[in-house]
Amino acid sequence: MPSIIDVKHVNKAFGGLTVIDDCSISVERGSITGLIGPNGAGKSTLFNIIAGALPLDSGQVLLDGEDITNLPANQLFHKGLLRTFQIAHEFSQLTALENLMMVPPNQLGESLFSTWFKPGQVRARETEVRQRALEVIDFVGLNHVRNELAGNLSGGQKKLLELGRTMMTDARVVLLDEIAAGVNRTLLGELITNIERLNREMGYTFLVIEHDMDMIARLCDPVIVLAQGRVMVEGSIEEIQNNPEVIEAYFGAGAA
Numbered sequence: 001m002p003s004i005i006d007v008k009h010v011n012k013a014f015g016g017l018t019v020i021d022d023c024s025i026s027v028e029r030g031s032i033t034g035l036i037g038p039n040g041a042g043k044s045t046l047f048n049i050i051a052g053a054l055p056l057d058s059g060q061v062l063l064d065g066e067d068i069t070n071l072p073a074n075q076l077f078h079k080g081l082l083r084t085f086q087i088a089h090e091f092s093q094l095t096a097l098e099n100l101m102m103v104p105p106n107q108l109g110e111s112l113f114s115t116w117f118k119p120g121q122v123r124a125r126e127t128e129v130r131q132r133a134l135e136v137i138d139f140v141g142l143n144h145v146r147n148e149l150a151g152n153l154s155g156g157q158k159k160l161l162e163l164g165r166t167m168m169t170d171a172r173v174v175l176l177d178e179i180a181a182g183v184n185r186t187l188l189g190e191l192i193t194n195i196e197r198l199n200r201e202m203g204y205t206f207l208v209i210e211h212d213m214d215m216i217a218r219l220c221d222p223v224i225v226l227a228q229g230r231v232m233v234e235g236s237i238e239e240i241q242n243n244p245e246v247i248e249a250y251f252g253a254g255a256a
């Protein structure tokens, strides 16, 4: 399978500290690829670079062969590369359903001009968006709380809602940043099922940063291990777990 994301020889330093060091990774189209590594390995920095939230010093990022290096997040969003975000404070006062309805780009209703001059068209579009939001909320299993304020949802339900938000647009690649953190086991099971369904049924590719090794083991193939800003090893979870270098990096000298 060809890759959908290619990170090529990327470097990033903060002050004098090199955090991403000539790093190259490829994410296969249709895969659920895990990105793991010890604390401070540079995972979030690399994510931020891919997601257009942080400029790189040198190197290149390609999406489907197209150079997207340093493109801002909103342009990447239109190209179908998105990352999940914690529900922003101002969105916590909207219901779960309204949170989904806020997502679509170029919503005609957002423009005052079109509201004045094309009210029929705006209404039709809103009905369409609402219908889609109802389907998505059902898909992620939050139908019973659709009219709750997002701020009142449990941690796990918020994660499901974040995942749902990626479904309101035509995503090709979704970056998931520690989605398991603070989620109870039941909801985590639902999250994993939903991610797998999005992957299988809708062709989403996922790149997943995760500290929860259970989740990585259940979901990800391949797994890329980052250490000190470089790829240490890449392979199946079994290969990773049995790799002495990885054991050493995680547990320190003598553990292997």
Ligand SMILES: Nc1ncnc2c1ncn2[C@@H]1O[C@H](COP(=O)(O)OP(=O)(O)OP(=O)(O)O)[C@@H](O)[C@H]1O
Residues within 6 Å of the ligand: 014, 019, 037, 038, 039, 040, 041, 042, 043, 044, 045, 046
């Ligand atoms: N904005 C910043 N300014 C200065 N240093 C930074 C900045 N962001 C990250 N760093 C440093 O870069 C290094 C890598 O951080 P990063 O958050 O990418 O690691 P990580 O692998 O995601 O770690 P963790 O698993 O602990 O979340 C760390 O040493 C961190 O202190």
